[in-house]
Amino acid sequence: MIRLRSVHKEYDGRKVLRDLDLQVDAGEFVFVTGPSGAGKTTLLRLLYAAERPTSGEVWVGGERVDGISRARLPALRRRIGVIFQDFKLLRRKTVLENITFVLRFHGVAPREAHRRAYLVLKRLGLHHRQSALPDALSGGEQQRVAIARALAYQPRLILADEPTGNLDADLAGELLSLLCDINYQGATVVLATHDNGLLESIPARAIVLHGGGINYDGVWPP
Amino acid sequence: MIRHALAEGWLLLRHRGLVSLFLALALAIPIGLAGVTFSVMRWLEPAVGTADRANVVAVLLHPHMGDDQRATWLEGQRREHPEWRLEVVAPEQLARRLGHWFPYLKDLLERDGGAMLPPLVEITTSDPESVAVLERSPAVIAVGPRTPLRSLLGRVSRGLGLALGAASAVLLISAALLAAVWVHLELYRHADEITIMRLVGATESAIRGPFLVATVAPGLVAGGLALLGTTAVLDGLSRLAEVVGLPALTVSPAVLAAQAGAGLVLPLGAAAVTLMRHAAVGEE
Numbered sequence: 292m293i294r295l296r297s298v299h300k301e302y303d304g305r306k307v308l309r310d311l312d313l314q315v316d317a318g319e320f321v322f323v324t325g326p327s328g329a330g331k332t333t334l335l336r337l338l339y340a341a342e343r344p345t346s347g348e349v350w351v352g353g354e355r356v357d358g359i360s361r362a363r364l365p366a367l368r369r370r371i372g373v374i375f376q377d378f379k380l381l382r383r384k385t386v387l388e389n390i391t392f393v394l395r396f397h398g399v400a401p402r403e404a405h406r407r408a409y410l411v412l413k414r415l416g417l418h419h420r421q422s423a424l425p426d427a428l429s430g431g432e433q434q435r436v437a438i439a440r441a442l443a444y445q446p447r448l449i450l451a452d453e454p455t456g457n458l459d460a461d462l463a464g465e466l467l468s469l470l471c472d473i474n475y476q477g478a479t480v481v482l483a484t485h486d487n488g489l490l491e492s493i494p495a496r497a498i499v500l501h502g503g504g505i506n507y508d509g510v511w512p513p
Numbered sequence: 514m515i516r517h518a519l520a521e522g523w524l525l526l527r528h529r530g531l532v533s534l535f536l537a538l539a540l541a542i543p544i545g546l547a548g549v550t551f552s553v554m555r556w557l558e559p560a561v562g563t564a565d566r567a568n569v570v571a572v573l574l575h576p577h578m579g580d581d582q583r584a585t586w587l588e589g590q591r592r593e594h595p596e597w598r599l600e601v602v603a604p605e606q607l608a609r610r611l612g613h614w615f616p617y618l619k620d621l622l623e624r625d626g627g628a629m630l631p632p633l634v635e636i637t638t639s640d641p642e643s644v645a646v647l648e649r650s651p652a653v654i655a656v657g658p659r660t661p662l663r664s665l666l667g668r669v670s671r672g673l674g675l676a677l678g679a680a681s682a683v684l685l686i687s688a689a690l691l692a693a694v695w696v697h698l699e700l701y702r703h704a705d706e707i708t709i710m711r712l713v714g715a716t717e718s719a720i721r722g723p724f725l726v727a728t729v730a731p732g733l734v735a736g737g738l739a740l741l742g743t744t745a746v747l748d749g750l751s752r753l754a755e756v757v758g759l760p761a762l763t764v765s766p767a768v769l770a771a772q773a774g775a776g777l778v779l780p781l782g783a784a785a786v787t788l789m790r791h792a793a794v795g796e797e
Contacts, residue, residue: 341712361717361792369714379709383524393713395517440713 292317298347325500331483372441374451380425387421430457522726540735543684545742550677557670570644571614571657576631598637614657692780728784736776
């Protein structure tokens, strides 16, 4: 599903990722962890082609994405569900519209988009806030909307960047359980977090980044 | 995607109703002015055309003259005035040239449809006033205008046409730029949303669609206003012209179609170029 070969990434001469080799198979659940500035977010951004590596190859779903053309980019991103650290919700749209809006890009008919959006909101316990604007929601609720949006179109790969950063322990546990469910259904999940509690709550593969390189790659806890 | 573009475009319009109306007016004025200028210039074409022919005088001969009589008359004039160059206007050009020289004969031109038009002779001479002598000839119905005023009118008409044409062009370019700036500002205002849309897999056409819809709507309004304005102005000018016995100005369907097209194409083109430029630099 994911393969990185000798990936380097620099910002203004500052090396963020160095000589990264990595493979994630389809259906895996992988934590990416490490201290702040270790390169977790950069790694995820390389995967959904929001960044290009300084050198090296990035493959996602059998497609090389490090030099992907602008024309191919939407198709790639429609195969990936990304849960952003800062939610990236549309402020002028309601909770429900934030989800249906994305489903429409995936060619889902309006009525079906509405149905799917409602179901996924119900699953996340947010159906009663479907008409609210994002600014009227708490941080945790906004995060759940962002998750709902990523799950609504049932992508085969989910990239989550610090998805529990704004959630309390109970909600974080629920989210993890939800991502596990989705993983059991066959989706590959890559979850970047620096929350050790979350990391230790389920036995899964963890990739520990440090100084831009892989410090540990194996089942966590070791 | 069309429904998405329409729905989102409508939202953009609703939030920027006044600006959209201003854009429509800014487009309608130059488009209307261009249409009026073009129509008036077509109407003034005879005056402009004759301004370059200040040394040509048109002479209208009696319609019942036979070919032999006419040939004899022409021969006589050539003999009598060797400095004149006489040319009989060919039948296929007769109606048009008569309209040029004698616009007040429009009723005759329209009524008979050219079937019974009198022969027309154009005399080229360095002294147009000398042709006035023909007014006394029984073979001649009328001698066309030959005063310096005609030349002046022609030059003024041409100058006016050029000035209005240039003003229309400048205003049209300004209006297109205004549309482009409007789209640019809207893109800036929605920069976060556009970034999010790109991140969740929206295609460029899905991103551009609403902006194009929001630009087309003022363009359509502008085209409609320009059509109405042009028709009203030309109607007013026609009434004035008829009061002084000149032919009415006509509104050509081609001009109206061009105005409607300009209302659509100008803002759409400006928006499309702005959106393409934005797509090229706007990723992330």
